[in-house]
Amino acid sequence: MQCEVCGRQIFGNPLRAIIEGAKMTVCGKCAKLSSGYWEPKPQRRAKKRAMRQPIIPVSRRKPVPSVTETLELVDDFGKRVRQARRGLELSHEDLGRKIREKVSVLRKIESGKMVPDLVLAEKLEHALKIKLRVPPSEPKTQFVTLSKPRGTTLGDLVLLKEQGKEEKKQRKQS
Template sequence: MECEICGKPVPEHNPIRAKIEGSVMVVCKECSKLGKIQKAPPKPRYVQQKNKQQKNTKKKTYSRRDEPSEELIEDFSNEVRKARESKNWSREDLGRKINERVSVITRIETGKMTPDNKLTKKLEKTLNIKLLEEVNNVDLNQFINSSSGERTLGNVMKIKRK
């Protein structure tokens, strides 16, 4: 087993799980200092037997096709504010045109709120701007560290910097 951040070996019999930036990861001792160490999940006391009359519920599996092909640009808040100001509209005017509250417009322009896809499309159409950009599907396999053979956060960070 390897550390999900740096790729160093982690003992399989006693892995360290740490919550770092909201994600629980298996990490080495050095990387565990970056977050809060988590307790091992409790073992279930009993196993519930399935009822034969229970409905078959299919679990949704995600493939690469389900991944979003567009993502919000980094400085969307400035773009929205500039476009609104170039049309000489107040926040109230923009809110009325897209049927949203002024507080929503204010939070978007200050960067305190990230608009969902529906609201982003409304802003793009009304302000004649482009807020969504195509995501490049990078093949992560070509960037795998040859010595470890697995993907780690460190490898992904190297990809992002390129």
């Protein structure tokens, strides 16, 4: 193995260095000129891994996020908090003391002016024995429907056909 920069024999491990933007295999001395190091393509490793792992369908390859990560705050969290608090006959102050939260914050949450963060939502859930976070009702595929191209519809095709007929007729007549 020779150094691609100085041409000298490389003793020991050749170094993969990026010199002036080019990937080079160089000796230790020339490696000092490099701006960084590059990794060879891990072909061998990839092969081994592919052989060891069973073939998984593409749709299942993505790691499924845990339930807590995908939970979404309900839209009517304010209403739920208020109803539960009243059900337990607690005032804002009582609830505030219970979960060590400012009364003003609780008021804002109940009126929907403030969205509780994860920690506060959990505290409210525990204190009021309610659920403020639910698993998403729909998988997040909205971008698919939104970006659906509006191509030529069947109606358009019929219209085009009719127009064609009309033109032919007119040509015959004239």
